[in-house]
Amino acid sequence: MNVRDSEVIEQLLRSHGHRPVMNMEDADLILLNTCSIRDKAEQKVFSLLGQLREQTRKTNADCILGVAGCVAQQEQENICKRMPDVRLVVGTQRFYQLPDMIARLESGLSTREISCELASDFTIPPFQQLFQNSRATENTTAPCPAAPGADLHKQFVTIMQGCNNFCSYCVVPHTRGREISRPVADILDEVRYYTSMGIREITLLGQNVNSYGTTNQVADQPVDFADLLYMVAEIPGINRIRFTSSNPHDLSDKLMQCFKDIQQLCPHFHLPVQSGSNKVLARMNRKYTRELYLEKVAGLRQACPGIALSTDIIVGFPGEDEQDFAQTMDLLETVRFHASFSFKYSDRPHTRSASFAEKVDEQTKTERLAIFQKRQDQISLERNQELVGTSKEIMVEQVHEKGVQGRTGSNHIVHLESGSGLECGDFAVVTITRAGMHSLQGRLKTLP
Numbered sequence: 001m002n003v004r005d006s007e008v009i010e011q012l013l014r015s016h017g018h019r020p021v022m023n024m025e026d027a028d029l030i031l032l033n034t035c036s037i038r039d040k041a042e043q044k045v046f047s048l049l050g051q052l053r054e055q056t057r058k059t060n061a062d063c064i065l066g067v068a069g070c071v072a073q074q075e076q077e078n079i080c081k082r083m084p085d086v087r088l089v090v091g092t093q094r095f096y097q098l099p100d101m102i103a104r105l106e107s108g109l110s111t112r113e114i115s116c117e118l119a120s121d122f123t124i125p126p127f128q129q130l131f132q133n134s135r136a137t138e139n140t141t142a143p144c145p146a147a148p149g150a151d152l153h154k155q156f157v158t159i160m161q162g163c164n165n166f167c168s169y170c171v172v173p174h175t176r177g178r179e180i181s182r183p184v185a186d187i188l189d190e191v192r193y194y195t196s197m198g199i200r201e202i203t204l205l206g207q208n209v210n211s212y213g214t215t216n217q218v219a220d221q222p223v224d225f226a227d228l229l230y231m232v233a234e235i236p237g238i239n240r241i242r243f244t245s246s247n248p249h250d251l252s253d254k255l256m257q258c259f260k261d262i263q264q265l266c267p268h269f270h271l272p273v274q275s276g277s278n279k280v281l282a283r284m285n286r287k288y289t290r291e292l293y294l295e296k297v298a299g300l301r302q303a304c305p306g307i308a309l310s311t312d313i314i315v316g317f318p319g320e321d322e323q324d325f326a327q328t329m330d331l332l333e334t335v336r337f338h339a340s341f342s343f344k345y346s347d348r349p350h351t352r353s354a355s356f357a358e359k360v361d362e363q364t365k366t367e368r369l370a371i372f373q374k375r376q377d378q379i380s381l382e383r384n385q386e387l388v389g390t391s392k393e394i395m396v397e398q399v400h401e402k403g404v405q406g407r408t409g410s411n412h413i414v415h416l417e418s419g420s421g422l423e424c425g426d427f428a429v430v431t432i433t434r435a436g437m438h439s440l441q442g443r444l445k446t447l448p
């Protein structure tokens with residue numbers, strides 16, 4: 001989601017005459033888009049800001065230093081106090097104002113710009129409108145690749161922002177505000193625009209896409225997430241549709257049915273479980289039990305045999321004892337996720353769990369994380385080894401001197417030693433020849 005927000009910021013600034021530079025010393029504006037989901041991410045922002053301040057003081061004292069996103073939203077006062085050189089602070093709903101804020105700073109009308117209000121009636125502007133008053137002649141809505149050689153054939157599309165779930169550990173409802181879904185027409189317009197530019201893969205983004213359309217005030221049609229998927233799939237030119245993230249308690253049978261009906265829907269589901277213990281899940285306010293989670297997994301595997309499942313895990317949640325952690329390990333053995341993202345619990349401001357007693361000590365968290373990750377790595381390797389000898393379709397994502405990198409619909413990265421003229425965005429069928437923990441090796445079989 002932050003990657004997509006950064007793209008929108010870049011497009012917005014380009015449309016107002018700003019240009020990206022390759023070297024930081026040449027920049028007259030440095031804007032950090034930030035994440036505050038865990039304390040570690042937030043500390044990195046403050047440390048980087050300190051380094052940037054030192055550097056810009058030496059190289060370009062007029063350079064505007066700014067902070068955007070969740071840390072800006074949450075820590076605006078702290079940033080202003082601790083970092084007097086930061087002249088731009090823009091929250092998660094406000095970055096559409098950036099061109100005006102920067103113009104005021106540049107013209108000397110103000111010395112510091114702060115905009116961090118969270119509004120209950122916030123709406124995400126239609127993407128065409130964002131770039132309407134463009135002063136630039138280039139096609140400013142074109143996706144901006146993060147790095148030279150990066151793939152221009154896949155694109156994130158935000159379908160909703162914020163979250164109403166209030167999981168007890170999570171800062172998102174506080175930093176991104178209440179859940180708001182974008183109107184269907186805006187989403188479909190944006191997808192059509194990208195496919196007209198040759199984009200082949202779309203990832204629909206939201207903190208909890210399963211509840212799309214159920215809590216918004218601006219929806220133009222009564223459409224739920226499954227309906228939206230059927231509508232997106234109708235748009236000519238889309239080869240692959242993905243989405244993230246999903247809270248298991250909102251995963252409907254109708255959404256599972258989509259995997260049977262929609263040929264372009266990739267056979268991969270990221271379904272964060274967080275813990276295998278019912279006691280911990282209840283204290284996390286996740287609103288599902290381990291039994292319900294396992295039912296959803298069975299339903300998905302029935303609807304889409306061979307679907308790859310990934311998850312998020314938090315270890316060391318307050319009150320998590322050895323038995324609770326054993327339940328998480330047991331769930332891992334039962335589901336055998338293809339991959340997972342696992343984190344040590346971290347207290348976040350304004351969250352309920354920050355005030356929970358029975359905090360797990362740092363060493364125990366570190367040990368549990370290592371145990372979990374070691375076992376997940378083994379399972380990922382075993383699962384990947386099962387694919388050796390099979391044929392898979394990949395979309396090419398990177399072409400290097402040494403070879404080609406593509407991705408399967410199931411979200412496995414495949415390296416090819418010889419690409420035989422393949423280019424980014426091409427589809428090809430490969431035979432899987434070797435398996436590693438985090439990627440596969442393949443040989444080109446056929447071009448489509």
Ligand code: SAM
Binds near residue numbers: 037273312346
């Ligand atoms: N919306 C998704 C869901 O419902 O699972 C999760 C989105 S959250 C931005 C990404 C992940 O960060 C979570 O799934 C969780 O594992 C992790 N996370 C969130 N808050 C955390 C905290 N306080 N400490 C450690 N990990 C946390």
Ligand code: SF4
Binds near residue numbers: 163171172173208247
């Ligand atoms: Fe955070 Fe996801 Fe829970 Fe929303 S559903 S509060 S984003 S963990």
